Amino acid sequence: MKDAHGYQLTGCNSEAQALLDQALAQFRCLHAESLATTEATLQASPELVMGHVLHAWLYLLGTEAAALPVARTSYEHALELPHNDREARHLQALRQLLDGRWHAAGRVLEDLSIDYPHDMLALQAGQQIDFFTGDARMLRDRIARVLPDWSLQLPGYHALLGLYAFGLEECGDYRLADRYGREAIALQPADAWAQHAVAHVLEMQGRREEGIA
Template structure:
C-alpha cells in the first residue's frame, strides 16, 4: 500500500488515517511544539508498515543528541528495514543508519541527495538542516534550503518552516538583512514556528540589537513558548539580550523561571543553562547553588561521549560546581571517543577536548593555559557544532582569561574585535574599560 502526502510524495504502507497522524507529527516537528512522538506512534499503531512513520520517529530521537535515544532510533531503523520501501524512503533509512553509527556528515550527505531528487521532502530538509548545525556547516545550513526553495510556494503546507530554516542559514552566513526578512515572513505565516522566531533572534544577537531583540521576543511569548519543546532555547535568547545590557536581575529571573524552573534534563535545555551560568560566572556574578543543581543533572551524562559540544557544556557545570571528579570523567571519556570511528572522534580531538581542558584550567585559575587552549582552536571551533551566538561564550572566556592573566595587549585586541559587532553594548564598554587601564599600566 502506498499513500501520497500533501506534497505528492509516495509514503509506503500509509493510508488516509495513519497519514493524518503523520501529517500532524510533521507539523509539530516543524514548529517544535506539542508531542510529535505521540502523533507518529498513533500513525504506527494504525499502520505498522508505514515506513516514513518509522523514519520520522527515528529522526525525532536522533536529532536531540540524547545518548539514550539512539537505541530507540536503532529499533525504528530495524523495523523499517524489513518493509518494502521506495528510493526516497530508503535514502532516509540510509541516513538514519549513518547517524546511529555516529556518522553525522554522511547522514547529511545522504539527505542532501534525497532533497535534490525530492526538494519538497520537508523532513529531509529539516533533518539535514539540523545535521548541518551539529557539524557547524554554515554554508549548507543556507544552501541546502536555497536549492529546494524554488520548488515551494506559500500555498504549500510547511512553507513557513522552509523560510525559517533558510533564515537561520542566511544568518549563520552573515546575511542578516535577508535572514531577518525571511524569518519574519515565516512567523507571519505560522506564529508558532519556534525555529523561525529564533532565526530572527539570532540576527538581532549578532548585530548587537539588544533592545530590538527584547521587543521581538516579548511581543508574543505565548506563541513561541506554549507547549514548545524549543521554548527554553528561545527564553535563553531573551536572557542573552538582558545579559549583554547588564540587566542581571532579569537574567536570573529568566534562568530561575522558564529556562531552568522545570529542571529539565533534556540535554539541549541543559546546554542553555550551562551557557548562561558560565556567562554570569565570567562576569563575577554569584549564582548561589545553581551550579550544584545543574551539575547534579549533568552528572549522568559525564561519560556519554557521543557529542563533544555537549561535553564542553557539561564541563562548565562541573567546573562551576567544583566537581573536578566529573571533569576527569568527561576527559577520560573523550580520550576513548577520540579512538572511535564516528565523526565525534574528530569533533572531540580537534575542538571538544581542548575546550574541555580550557574550561577546567579557567576553574583552576590557570588563565594562561585557558588563553592558549582557546586560541589554538578558536578559528575552527565551528567544527564541533553550535551557532555563532552559542560559540561566542568562547570569545568571552578568552577575553576574561586574558584580563585575569594580565595579558594586556591581547585583552585590548580582543575587546576591539567585539566593538565592530556591538559598539553600543554595555558589556563591550565594560570589557574595554577593564582592558585599557591594563595596557596603560604596562
C-alpha cells in the first residue's frame, strides 16, 4: 500500500493509510491533533513503520527532554519491523537525533530528500533541524532543491511553499518570502508555518500595521 505521494508503506492497511495521510496533513499545518491522529493510526496498524516514525518525529522535534524516551520507544518498535529504503533512512536520521547528532541527522534527511523529493515529513523534519542548528542557508536550499519536482497538484504543496518562504526570510530575501508565504496561505489558510514566515517578513521590514492586521 502507498501513501498520498506514491511511496510504499510497510505494514499498512487501508484504515491506517487514511489516518496516516490525515496525521501528516495536520502536521504540515502544525496542528496539535496530529499526535492523536498518529496514535489512532498505530491502533489501526501497529505494524505500520511510518506511523512509528512519525510518532518519533513528533516527540523529538518538540525538543523536550521528557519526550526522548517516548521517541526512542517508537524508534525501537519501527526498527524491529520490516522496512524499505525510505523508511530505513528515516530510522537512520532518528537514530542520529536520538544520540544528539543534529547535523548528522540533517544530512541523512538531506540525502533522503534527494532520492524521495515528495517526502514532506523528511523536508519538514530537516528544516526543523536546520532551524535548531541555525543553518540559514540550508533552511532555504533544502527546500529549493526539491521545488522542481513539485507542482500544485501534489498533496501538501502549500507546505512546501511555506517552508521555502521561511527559508527565504531567514536568508534575508523578504520579497520572495512574502510572495511564497502568501501563496501557501492562499492554498491552505491554516498553514501556521507559512503564516509564521509572512509574520517574520512583516516584522523584519517594519510593516507594523500589516502585521497587526
